[in-house]
Amino acid sequence: MTRHHPDSLSLMEYSAGNLSEPHALCIKLHLDKCLSCRSRADTLDSLGAVVMEQQPRVSVSESMFDSILARIDSSPAPQPMAKPAPRINVLQKLLGEDINHLPWKRQLGDVSVMDITDRFPGQQEQVVLQKLVAGGKAPAHTHRGSETTIVLQGAFADQKGVFNQWDFVVLTDQDEHKPVAVGSEDCITLSVLSAPIKLTGTFTRLLNPFIR
Amino acid sequence: MTTLDKKPARGEGRKDPWSQLLVKVGKNQDRQAYHALFEHFAPQLKYYAMANGMASHAEELVQEVFVSIWRRACLYDWQKAAASTWIFTIARNQRIDMLRKMRRTSVEMPVETEDLWQIPGEDDNQPVTSLHRLMSERRVRESLKHLPEEQITVIAKVYMEQKSHQMVANELNIPLGTVKSRVRLALNKLRVILQDQNV
Numbered sequence: 001m002t003r004h005h006p007d008s009l010s011l012m013e014y015s016a017g018n019l020s021e022p023h024a025l026c027i028k029l030h031l032d033k034c035l036s037c038r039s040r041a042d043t044l045d046s047l048g049a050v051v052m053e054q055q056p057r058v059s060v061s062e063s064m065f066d067s068i069l070a071r072i073d074s075s076p077a078p079q080p081m082a083k084p085a086p087r088i089n090v091l092q093k094l095l096g097e098d099i100n101h102l103p104w105k106r107q108l109g110d111v112s113v114m115d116i117t118d119r120f121p122g123q124q125e126q127v128v129l130q131k132l133v134a135g136g137k138a139p140a141h142t143h144r145g146s147e148t149t150i151v152l153q154g155a156f157a158d159q160k161g162v163f164n165q166w167d168f169v170v171l172t173d174q175d176e177h178k179p180v181a182v183g184s185e186d187c188i189t190l191s192v193l194s195a196p197i198k199l200t201g202t203f204t205r206l207l208n209p210f211i212r
Numbered sequence: 213m214t215t216l217d218k219k220p221a222r223g224e225g226r227k228d229p230w231s232q233l234l235v236k237v238g239k240n241q242d243r244q245a246y247h248a249l250f251e252h253f254a255p256q257l258k259y260y261a262m263a264n265g266m267a268s269h270a271e272e273l274v275q276e277v278f279v280s281i282w283r284r285a286c287l288y289d290w291q292k293a294a295a296s297t298w299i300f301t302i303a304r305n306q307r308i309d310m311l312r313k314m315r316r317t318s319v320e321m322p323v324e325t326e327d328l329w330q331i332p333g334e335d336d337n338q339p340v341t342s343l344h345r346l347m348s349e350r351r352v353r354e355s356l357k358h359l360p361e362e363q364i365t366v367i368a369k370v371y372m373e374q375k376s377h378q379m380v381a382n383e384l385n386i387p388l389g390t391v392k393s394r395v396r397l398a399l400n401k402l403r404v405i406l407q408d409q410n411v
Contacts, residue, residue: 008399009377009392016371017304017329021321024328031330039348040404042293042332046349047402049300050356051364051371057255058262060274065250068278069243090327119322122315 002034004167011037015044021120022127022192026150026168028090029190033166091152094119095129099152099188102129110136110181126193132156132181140178145194147171154187156180230295238285249295250278257303263372269310276306284331292333294349301331355401363398366391 006014006027013019014027031038094116095102104112112131120127132138134154148170155164158177163169171177181187227235230252236245254274261270280302288298309325326334356364369375369383377395381388 043348046297046352048371049296050353058258060254
């Protein structure tokens with residue numbers, strides 16, 4: 001049972017499709033395991049539909065429907081998509097193997113990290129997996145910019161509480177914390193760190209590759 | 213549609229007309245139903261594409277969405293989402309996909325858009341009750357009628373123009389905190405805010 005959830009504003013930006021891929025990943029992993037947030041996200045998707053419905057309409061070119069039909073007819077047999085195979089877990093797809101057997105880099109004492117930023121080409125944020133061995137302590141630290149984290153395995157505790165598997169937490173540079181891995185498993189988290197150069201807004205972030 | 217709106221709670225499980233059409237497309241590859249959906253949704257989708265800065269690709273986006281609707285209609289489950297919600301999520305994902313393709317580097321991305329943004333009903337891991345989902349769109353439509361204009365404006369900018377809260381604040385020349393509180397008030401009315409979160 002998750003107790004720490006994404007806030008509604010982030011969920012709305014997710015539903016609108018405005019979040020970067022790494023941030024969307026954190027939210028999606030949480031939604032897959034948290035029914036109440038899944039249903040909030042469903043409501044927000046409906047909000048998107050209703051908002052779209054209330055906007056002005058722009059007529060499309062007259063030939064468009066015919067070209068769509070032509071495309072449909074040209075595709076091999078009107079064999080509609082079969083029931084899709086169950087999606088491979090997105091983490092597995094991303095990492096290729098069990099999170100416990102990754103080439104972790106030992107950092108400080110009980111902490112290991114693995115940078116997976118390169119899995120998200122063209123993004124401005126740093127994406128890292130962090131592992132705190134069971135019972136281990138991380139040194140006190142603050143975060144540059146903001147850090148969005150989801151717990152993938154195990155649990156950690158800091159002065160704000162206990163964060164279990166699939167819990168979602170956002171820390172800013174105001175938060176100093178000293179996490180301790182609790183429970184019998186190593187605690188593994190996925191974190192998205194905002195870029196050192198802070199661009200304003202998601203849209204700029206999306207456009208940035210063009211500008212460079 | 214307006215007549216359905218008046219139905220009592222027991223009628224919530226009824227399909228709205230667009231969902232009925234979409235089911236026909238999925239079951240019988242009904243082209244007439246498909247055309248009716250096109251007439252209704254294509255102009256909305258074109259505005260959606262234009263509003264979020266894809267003017268030169270607007271018709272392309274509409275086409276992609278409709279081809280996708282045809283191919284996926286057999287997966288559509290009216291009990292999991294109303295047609296308009298389902299189509300909105302397809303449009304959102306197509307837009308994300310198009311932006312991804314435009315900025316694609318030589319490196320392949322291991323994660324697809326749909327691994328990150330799901331189309332309702334296409335992942336059966338979700339036991340959320342159908343009634344809940346259906347009600348949610350009706351409830352949203354109803355609640356939205358009673359929201360003050362300033363709250364709707366902010367929400368529309370986020371959904372239609374893909375603006376972050378910060379960008380909306382800059383554009384309307386109001387503090388970020390004001391934008392956020394307007395959104396929170398609106399989401400509170402829509403009951404999206406979790407009970408343990410403060411408004």
